[in-house]
Amino acid sequence: MEDAVTDELDEDFVDEVENAVKSIYSQLSLKYIGSSTMKGSAFVKFLNDIVEHMNKSETSSLLSIPSEYESIIQFVAQEAIKEALGIYQEQMDHLLNEEVKLPILWDEFTEIHNNCISEANKIFFEKVIGSPTQMENFVEELNEEIFKFKGEFTKRNSDELTAYNENIAKDYWERYVKIGLNQETLFESNDEFQEALKAFELAYEKSMMKSPEGDKIIASYMQNQYPTAIEYMTQLGRMNAELVKVMKAKEEAETFRLEASAREEEFRRKIEAQKYEREENERNFKTKMEELQANIDQQNKSHEEMKERLIKERDIATEKYNQKLEQLHNEMLEQQRLNEEDKRKLLEQQQTNFEQIQRETEEANRKITEELKRAITLRERESH
Template structure:
């Protein structure tokens, strides 16, 4: 623990003071007809929770009223003051309060809940039961603060543990239950060797079923005996202003030991094999309260049902947020800059795709299979969004290259398609066409769209140019037809090359995205495996089953990724072979046309020679 504060009446002794003030999280509003009232959540407190990005650790301090419960909640913040302390007979805390500045401890954001005292004479019985159950469900550490005597009147609502399933439908095992810490206040007897054993024995004397239930439900619990603070009655009534040095040293030492033990064993709030962040915990809390408030609902809360609701909620929230991360980044980088080359486009996409993926993996929770399904669904969604930007850039690239082809055509070809500046012969036209193609090759924005743009442009203009040149006598009909055949072959070759380039890009991009996804998935699964290990489940067979399942899923995803890449490579090879074959066909057509042109030229020369020499014969 490293954070220190000068605010408030510090407890000191190595417990850091946490700045902030209490804020009410929940209050109970009684009904006029004496039926169960309504639990109301404070929106301001809920916003604080929802804004927490880290895993949350929820420490609920619960117990009998007027037993120093709120004071101990303050000490967890390293202070004597903070949560209001009462000096009257009736309890002071109403509802549940939390700190308005949850603090970081070992990567977890800690929320301490100071809960209304149970068994207050002015408290409705139904509310007392639901308060106990609610704190039990939402906390990751449940501190039960009771009298050190452990008599029938001191065990408070622990009797509810004898039939917990009456109020809660648990998931498999009891891993949803928090770590239990029992504080035996004003413990004046000789200290036993083992407080856990002592506590269970005392419970056995009062209620065997409670003792049995505690052992069955809480596989991880601890018991501490706190002696009397050692101060006089007036100081006890003013504990928020007392100085630590005025308290009994033994009491202070034990309090410090208890606080350190609580923090050294502090777990985050789990949901299956995932940790809850502020948003998922906030949703879980709201749903539990809504169920408790529903007059049509029985008293029982279904933990699996509530978990599933939270899991699906977080998936939707993660998808919406991460699509927004990707879209806002792409909008900023792409719009106003297109056209850009595809390598640059892919770099921009990969940057924001990676950021979106990172956040998505951090936000989603659930079982291994659910996590994989959510990731697959998110990838489908983000690819749809990507296609929007691909379309924008593709259209811009096509327009740029089409305009370039049009301008170069005007410069090299169109200006010579008239009687005043007509090409003299095919050779001159061929030279101009070659200059047109070379300039286009040098100035185009290299991409599949460049090939498509020039192909489309020549479809509209090349044949028309040949018609004009034939009509004006620059080309003979057979020469024009030969050029058309050659152009058609070139067009097919360009299309084949476009497909090869597109597939190469897709394979390269798919391989990169696949590796990123595999790395993030493996990291996510490793985190989930650690969470399973950390929960210290009683059901070791279930734990082993979950860990084995996660390992198998990671391996399956790796195999799927490898097979997908192999399939793409096979497609690539087929396209390359097809492109090479089309290139050969074009080359053969080109050679055939050259030979035909040469024969025609030779024939023409012989005919001219025969006509000029009178007696010469054509061999």
């Protein structure tokens, strides 16, 4: 029977089974571990573990329900973490590989990450059970694992941003600057060289994907390609020493600004990510605590209802017992009355019988007396 395919079974039979199962489930009360509800796989594992523990012949220790509860809490937490991580990784992979094409701007990346982590947290907080302290530890464990996956996705986008901006910078450097450093098309003056650098920077700024990676690329050019180009222009006599010194100081300052800007942007992203994740966790944690409080209230209500039901059942049982006692008492009184009645009737019957016997005796004596009298009279007559 267990190998039968549902579609091959009689439709009415399947409906009856489904209705029976629904009816059973509808009457089952919630099971709790502390203030957390124990649902589905958690409850099944709890029962399986208990049965397995009880069936072990080598088990000499008594079954400990608290330790079984702790085992279930850990099991459910790990399952919740595993499922939440799976949801996060699956959605991030789908969004970053299919719906959008890397590289993307960090604000868009952050929005995608936040949406994915919200879905992951939703799954996690729906399933996780335990005390508030335990949940805090599980949340921290989940965040650590998500941070690892996020780091992988972050590196992928960062590498793509770097490659994209490097290609942009390389293209514009060759188009505006490098071409003027060739013997055939040399810059004729420092002004032309300066205009070329400015055109390169403007074109790059317009086409780049704004990001710390983009700032680092232009800063790298100012640290490496710029000095090489300036040195070459100096050798050609297009620039004097004072101008070179001014340009180097300017480029060093700009490089410092760009590098600082990149660091600040990365730091800002980290702070905003931490702020969002903290607010997300606080919101989910608050919702979970409200759920736990509702469970506690429900348990208290159930306990009160059970207490009231027990009191009511006790009162009903007492009333039934008293009714039974009263019934027995009434039956005893009735039996006593019947016994008295039977006794009275018996006495009356005995009195009647006695009187009957007495009358019969008197009648017999009367007859004997009359016969004696007749006999005496007859003898007297015969003697005369």
